[in-house]
Amino acid sequence: MKSLNIIFLGRSGSGKGTQAELLMKKFVLVNIDTGDILRKLARRKDKFGRTVLKTISHGKLVPIWLVIYCWFNQLLKIPSKKGIIMEGSPRQLEEAKILEEIFSWLGRENLKVVYLRTSTKEVTQRLLLRRICSKCGRGFSLNFTPNLKECSYCKGKLIRRSDDYPRAIKNRMLFFQKKILPVINYFRKKKIVIEVNGEGSVEEIHKRILKKLL
Numbered sequence: 001m002k003s004l005n006i007i008f009l010g011r012s013g014s015g016k017g018t019q020a021e022l023l024m025k026k027f028v029l030v031n032i033d034t035g036d037i038l039r040k041l042a043r044r045k046d047k048f049g050r051t052v053l054k055t056i057s058h059g060k061l062v063p064i065w066l067v068i069y070c071w072f073n074q075l076l077k078i079p080s081k082k083g084i085i086m087e088g089s090p091r092q093l094e095e096a097k098i099l100e101e102i103f104s105w106l107g108r109e110n111l112k113v114v115y116l117r118t119s120t121k122e123v124t125q126r127l128l129l130r131r132i133c134s135k136c137g138r139g140f141s142l143n144f145t146p147n148l149k150e151c152s153y154c155k156g157k158l159i160r161r162s163d164d165y166p167r168a169i170k171n172r173m174l175f176f177q178k179k180i181l182p183v184i185n186y187f188r189k190k191k192i193v194i195e196v197n198g199e200g201s202v203e204e205i206h207k208r209i210l211k212k213l214l
């Protein structure tokens with residue numbers, strides 16, 4: 001059987017991380033989270049780390065060569081029979097074309113693009129209230145737990161992601177329109193896009209995705 005390869009796209013704060021994780025468990029996929037790899041690189045205490053941090057904290061795109069490095073470094077470690085899920089990437093048309101080529105070279109032809117649809121207003125509100133555990137990386141919403149000061153799983157300190165501030169959020173919304181929509185439209189032409197309404201409970205959305213994916 002051919003491995004399942006999923007590209008998961010949606011606005012920042014659309015809940016694509018949560019949904020990607022559910023799919024990952026369901027189909028035993030390997031998750032390639034480019035944002036996460038970049039945030040790790042941004043913690044390096046050198047010129048490179050500082051430049052990455054500066055770039056992502058302003059909600060800007062990192063150079064294509066760096067994105068490809070992040071992907072390829074991970075992809076080569078994964079056996080070809082194992083499926084992959086990529087969340088939030090590719091972030092621009094050129095990356096999408098290169099990724100398609102990489103997948104083809106790796107024999108990963110069974111490619112699906114899941115687009116989680118949400119409004120700008122809804123996700124902006126969610127991002128402003130989002131906090132991340134500094135130890136285990138779990139996400140929390142002050143909307144549901146307004147007085148939460150530490151992670152309820154590992155007691156780690158809750159922090160605001162450097163790109164979850166108003167100016168960076170606004171930039172990310174603009175990027176979605178300018179950069180990610182063209183990626184979605186590119187894959188639409190190839191008829192591999194599955195579009196799902198991203199508003200509702202985590203379970204509801206998960207079911208919607210499975211219904212269209214299977």
Ligand SMILES: [Zn+2]
Pocket residue numbers: 133134135136137138151152153154155156
């Ligand atoms: Zn934690």
